[in-house]
Amino acid sequence: MLGRRGTSDRVFGFKPNPGVLFILPVILLLLAVLGWPLVEAIRMSFYSGMSSRRTFVGFAQYERLFSDPAYRVALLNTLKLTAIGVAAHLAVGFPAALALNRLRTGKALWRLLLVLPWFVPGAVVAVVWRLIFDTHFGVLNYILGWVGFIDKPIPWLTSPVFALPAVIFAHTWRSYPFVMVTLLAGLQGIPQSQYEAAKVDGASRLQEFRHITLPSMKYILLVTVTLDVIWTFKEFDLIQVLTGGGPLYFSEVLSTLVYKASFQNFDFGYGSAIAVSMLVISLAFTLLYARLLQKGRGVA
């Protein structure tokens, strides 16, 4: 037993911390499943060719990023998806959280119904939305035609104009529940006494929202948005199944470009370089998230 008189509690001259020993298996597992692929991806980004004929090319793959028009388009589309998508998640999720917070009856049922899209796997969501957006047999064109908004079917997923907005719409449907649930938790943490005091002072609903709800939710809003940005930035399955990045590069994002470079063109080196560039951008948001968490702990 450790520390028992007469027995050594040192291993190779070190006195191990029991806490570290307890979490060591998990650390080793994480290093194996997260750390090793990451190191391998960075290593591969300095090579070209497939595993059987790989050659070291230094930073050449990263230089390609700057001259590749497909990369520029994909980066721009990723930023559009992230900015518009996160704003849309917030625009749907925040009012839904406010409404749920005010509900007196059936709150659990409504919460379950509104959270449902989040439970559905991305590929399944994509297949459902493909059916909805289908040019010839889709429900959307049928309804729009029936009410007289359109006189001929719109090729939602094969049009350069509509493909990316359609992706953002489907992504919003899938992702707003996360924002809603997180913000609802924040809303439920605001002391009711603050609203009661405001009412006594004659504050309107809008004033309550502006001077009590928003300031109280500031920290949780920032954390939610940061997390949502990180997840939306690396969205893959929904886009790959819905449009595959097409037509041409009109809905191409960095994650689908990584897939194409690696598994269509078998240019694993370039695919890794794109993935590493995504990692660097994501890391910036992750650092922001970590700082916010630290700040939040300080506030608490």
Add this chain to the structure above:
Amino acid sequence: MRKAMVIALALMLAVTIGATVGAKQVTIRFYSMHMSYEPMASALMSIIAEFERQNPDIDIEPEPVSEVERHTKFVAEMEAGAGPDVISIGPGFVRPYYEAGYLVSLDAYLNADPSYIGQFVGSAVEACTWGGNVYAIPHWGGAEGVLMYNKEMFRAAGLDENRPPETWEEFLAYAQALTRDTDGDGEADQWGYAFRSSRQEGTTEILRTWLWANGASILDSTETQSLIDSPEAIEALRFLTDLALVNNVVPPSFANISGGEISTLFAEGKVAMYYDGPWAPGSVLAHNPEMAGKLGVAAPMARKYRMSPSIFVANGITRDCENPDAAWRFIQYLSNVESNIVYAQASGFQSMRKDVPADATTDDPLIMQFADILVQYGQMIEQVPHKSDIDIIVATALQEILLQVKSVEQAAADAARQIEALLQ
């Protein structure tokens, strides 16, 4: 009594362990895109079950993979050193896989019986032979550039259902007559023709029908230069894309449409004509049984030539295979007369064995027509290096024209430059 029971149980256990150890069971991973599609999957499963019955020491582990993902998944697994043992190699891919070093030579087996390889169609065997060694055994194939048309829609448009178009000019007139507004809302709701445009290999396979008809091709015979920007190729590309951009005889989703989506539109009576292969009647009727009796099949249209791009699939052993003898036994079984008849009857494909003619496997007049077109106009698609990349470059050029991002000349010139860079 108890002692006797214990002895009996011990004996049973010993026999079971002995049988398990003695059998030396071998597992062969078999990779085939047709395991994902009916009725081909059921036919293959019945062939596999019979093989396993006759070869109790070999287990076949079929791995279904979709047509779109088959190349991607195979290359990824081979590069990771975890490839299957036997692969059903897709059209045009024997050469790229041989060049990548994924396939092993079958000559050791073929030398033991020199007459064996002579049982298969010569041009297909030739396409499986590199450096004097055979790397795969041809299995099944068919003409892919065959015109499928809807006889009922022909009649409704006042066209002779027994006289499908034979030239490009006739075809355009037919497509215009078949593009109609059937509900009177002022907008077309059925279209004369549809062609693949998604960025997949299948798109380029059908595009070849149009290029070859005009005397054009994607590569020259030296495989160092692309001819996709030749005047003949540009004329073919312009005629095809004008069907969408000028003549409006194709459905509105023309810019990114796959073979499967076109087959659905045809089965639903939204499209009157399209190019496809011998699997088409089966998949159309599976989608909509009411199409029975309405399907027409015709040879590809001619401009300068009448040629139907044809494909074949062959079975090979990969370098990752640890039991090549068992894998070879399985390939031989897949390629024997009985298995070929079972598979051809179920799928509509033509056997690549010389001694299994189409009339031995089907009495369906539609499938017989596919077989006749293969014999009369069939031309095997080229075994080119970088096939997957070249197919995607050409399909991308087609989308660029359809989306009016580039002119026909510009898209073709850019595609030619990319292909040549790849070849160098």
